[in-house]
Amino acid sequence: MSRIIQFIKGLLAKGPDKEERNMINDLLSPEAQQAFYHMTSADQRHSLNVMKTAMEIVEHEALAASIDVDFLKRCCLLHDIGRGPKMNSFRKSYGVLLDKFCHDWSLKNSQKPSNNIFKDIMYRYYNHPVIGCNELMRLGMVHEADIVLRHHSGNTENLLINEKKILSVLMQADNSN
């Protein structure tokens, strides 16, 4: 049921409004903004919702004093940039279904980029954390890249305490959206 709601939300999703655009411009460099706006409207909306939920968690758990809130916001906005510009609701649903019913086969056949749109969807479905990480490294955002890389695995190896908190809030917020 939640998947169906997610699908409908994705179809109806709108990109950022003027106020959100101003906030994005303040938080991200022009290159990082480009990476954000390169995503589908649905993924832009998802990332904004993740950021909003993350801020609620920060407030609820009184974390603002112990973490870099702007850093967390940037991680939220950019965590799914590796999904690229083509991951609309239909393609995302295709990814979810294929992963659910043909996991091993689909994983095995999705390990490299492809010009075939169906293979590319699955490649990005599984590898968007590393794709996003590489993109952020290219932009010199090495700390954000390290968090984005881990946003599905949750691997906390070699992270500092405050980075662990950032990853944990990002993952909680991502799972609620």
Ligand SMILES: [Fe+2]
């Ligand atoms: Fe993701």
Ligand SMILES: [Fe+2]
């Ligand atoms: Fe996400």
